[in-house]
Each structure stands twice: as structure tokens, then as C-alpha cells.
Amino acid sequence: MSQVIVTKYKKKIHINFKKVASRFSIYLLFICITCIVFLPIMITVVASVKTAAQLGSTSPLAFPSLNEVTLENYKTIFSSGKLFTAVKNSVFLVVISVVFNAIIGSTTAYVLERFQFKLKALIYGMFLLGMLLPAYITEIARFQVMSKLKMYNTLGAPILIYIATDLMQLYIYRQFVQKIPIALDESAMIDGAGHFTIFWRIIFPNLLPATATLAIIKSVDILNDMYIPYLYMPSSELRTLTTMLMDFSSSLTGSWQMLSAAIVIVMIPTILLFIFFQRYIFAGIVAGSVKE
């Protein structure tokens, strides 16, 4: 159904109502999705800048005016001293895990992709099957291994788990290695380079996008991880951002405004990573999930 409108300049403009209506409803849907996504976040942010009295008397969606906004809740969280420990531990876990994952993942993918040898299919199949295993449940048995290795209550336990499991990076690296022409390897070999040199000087630098993707995805996963730090690092010196938040929850029961401040602080790192590195996160999720 379209209507013809004659303008001042005698031009005829066709308005296709069906198209306008469908555009409108699509935007309406998008706005609904945005509201649903932001509702719990906004409520938390709003609560984090209110005092207990304001919390009780005003609507949860009402942002207090500029002179009523209070940063007391944030000050309390920052001065508790727990935040520094948590950030330190979380960053340490992320950096060490990413470095090892990058080295191990890239070399493993390169070897599995470029070389033929006995047991190759077996090894590859083994890694594949490993990805099927339920994550939390295996902790029941993995816990014993960690205890026997005397790694319980150390930073080593989560690091070992983050490196040994979750081999999604194998797929990401494998796809990138496939894109590097074999001619590159061969010409380097003709020039007399050994395999180690070929890998470090030629292959790895070409895998930088994959490494970046891996770094971002792993960072998000580790920063958001709860159960592994919760199970393996009960010591208060070894709290991560997530387990620190759990501590706050039990000690701040009823004080929603302070807990909200802690929630916002813990949410910020991965949100920032997402805002700045969206491209890598999307690439990694898709590559790691839909295996060829």
C-alpha cells in the first residue's frame, strides 16, 4: 500500500507504509531488547550511588540528582583493602594463563596442522573429546589431583586448569595457521632455518590476530570465572575479583547500596574489554564454537 504525495515542487514521493511499519516495529523490538539488557545494570548503578535512606524512599530507577549522589559506597569498597588483592590476583591469573596459552596453543596447532606423524589423529581426537567433558563435574575428580600435587590453595591450581583445559584456542590457531602459505615455511627451510626458528620468526608473528583473539577471550573467561577460584583458593589472600565479590555479599547482607557498588566495580573490567575489543570477542566466540 503506498500513497503518492505531491510536494510543493510537484515531485511525487511514494511512501510505502508496509515498509515504514515494519521498520518501526523492528526498532521497537530493538529498544525493548535494550531496555531488558540495561534494566538490571541500571538498577545496580543507581543503587550504588544512593544512601540506605535514599534506597528505601526512592524508586529503584530514579537516579539521584547531582548533589544527592553519594560516592560513600565506592569509598568503602576501595578502602577495604580487599580490592587491591583481588585485582592483583585476577590480573596475575589472566596474564600468566594468556601467555602460556598463546605459546602452547600456537605451537600445538602448528604442529598438528603442518606435520604428519604417527599418533597425530589420536592426539587430535583426544583434544576434541576433551572439549565435550562437563566442566564443573570433572572438578570432583580433578580436586584429588590438585591436592596430591600440593597445589590446593595456590595460584598454581587455577593456572594449570586454565592452561590444560579449554582448548578452544586450538581451533582459532588452526584456522589461522591454515591461512599461512606453506611456501613461507619451505623457503625458510631452504635458507637453512631450523623448525624452531621457522616457528618463532615467521609463523608466530603471522598469528598475532589469533593471539589477540585468544588473549581477549581468555581474559574475559578468567575474569568472570567463579567456581575454580572458589574451589581451589579459599585463602583470603588469594581472592579474585569474583570471589571477593562473594565475600562482600556475605559481609554486606542487607546493605544493597554497598553491594551494588562492589558489583559495578567487578562488572567494569569485562565491559571495558568488550567495548574496546568487541571485534576479537565476536571472532573468537564464533570460531571456537562452530567447528568445521
Next chain:
Amino acid sequence: MNINSRNRNVFIFLSLVVPIVLFLLFVVYPSLDLFRMSFVNWDGVSKDQKFIGLDNYKTMIFDSPDLWKSLCNTAIYFFIHLLFIPIELFVAVLLDSKIKGAKIFKSISFMPYIINGVAISYAFSYLYSPYGGALNEILESIHLEGAIQNWLSDPKVVNLSLASVSLWRYCGLHIILFLAGLQSIPEDIIEAATIDGANFMNKFRFITIPSMTLVIDFVLFANVRGAMQMFDIPFVITGGGPGYASSTFTLYSLKTAFNFNNFGMASTIGVAVFIIIIVVALIQNKIVKMARGKNA
């Protein structure tokens, strides 16, 4: 063996030895051990583990009402997510169009997935709280007091409350995966179909859906696996309570191991998780194959 060959083998060995050893030690061995432990009775501390054969399995199937309740609760997550998969596909189709701003909404849809799970669970705790909770306050302010519930303490409602949190977190992931699948369909095929006179529904049924088999299969599998492993949300918000009203299968298993010190039974439940995932995934596969057979 010449030097090159030696060099090559050394390189292969050194590159693979670390990941393989780590994998064997922390993935393969615990999995096999889990299976073994399902046949013993062990409290996690004492030296011996008594072999009791299929006793754990018998107890699990015939004498664990709380476990079966947990399984029912887990099924709620599974079916609710399943219901939303077509909706997610629909949103992905909308996001795939050349509408202005689609990119921003794509980011917004995905954001819940990368937000810290524990943080957002506490945020929802505040939302659902009976004492000055945000949701009840909002309902009051728009005069919908009748809709006020005990979101987290009413056994009839608590699973739906928690499943909503799960929907909030994971719908975005499915939407993005579907979107990736949609964007991998070559333009020329769609154009050719349009030229041949196909309308939207035809193109959707005969080009879009068949091209997305890989993604759809993956999302369906991820749904089973995710539902069976649902742990964070109920653990943080209600701890499985009240009683076991919101307990999930994995939560019950981990509780059995680390709270009740019954590693044997917990392992048995773990084996059950694995089996259920595989069985449901195979059934889903069969159903999808039959549906595809009808279309082709």
C-alpha cells in the same frame, strides 16, 4: 636419521609434550577417575575407598528424591531456553538486515554474556529481593501490586525467576551465533532466488535454514550442555533453596561431593550428567534430521 629429521622430531616432541601431559593429567585422568569413583564409597579424606559396585547408581535412580527434583528444575532451564531459540533466530534475522544501527544493537544483545556472572546474579538478587527489592518496588509504583511474588522463596516461582536470569545472560550468545551463521550464506544464492521469484518465507525455509545446519546443531547442543551444567546462577542467588526447590543437577552433584563429602555418589551423578547430555543431544539430532527430511 639425518639432522633435519632429528630436528623435526625434537620440535614436534617438545611442542606437544607439555599440552599433552597437562591434558592427560588434568582432563583425561580426572575423567577416568570420576568414572571409577562412581563405583566406590568415599568421603574424600580416609585412606580407603570401598568398592560398592552399582550401589551408588541404584541409590541415585531409586532413592534420591532431591536429585530428581534437581533434574526437574534443570529441565525447566532446558525447555525455557529451547522455547526462545526460534525467537533468537528471528532477532538474528532482523540484525542481519541492513537497517541502520543494527551493529549497535548487535553489541547490546551480546553484552549480557560477557558481564561477570556472579556480579549480575547479585544484581538480580537485589531485583528479586523481598526486602525493598527493585522489581517489587517498580511493580508497586506502576500499580501492578498483584504481580508481586516471593520471587526467590516461593518454590512455584523460583525456577522461573532463575531461568529468566539465564535467559538474560545467554540469549545474546545464541543470537550472535545465529547471526554469524546467517552472514556466512553467500549473497548470490539469495539474489538468484529473489530473481526466480521466491518470497521471504520460501528463501528462509529452503536457503537460510539448510545453510545454518551447523550453527543450529551447535546451539541445540550448547543448550543441553548448558542446562545440565547450570550452576552459577542458582548457587549464587539461592544456593539451591528453599530446600532443593531451585537446585540443579550439577549443583546437587557438587554439593554431594564438597558439602556432604560423598565423592562416590557425586561421581555417579557426574557420569549421569555426561550420559544425559549425550542421550538428549542424540534425540535432538534425530528430531532435527527428521524435520529436515520433510523439508528436502
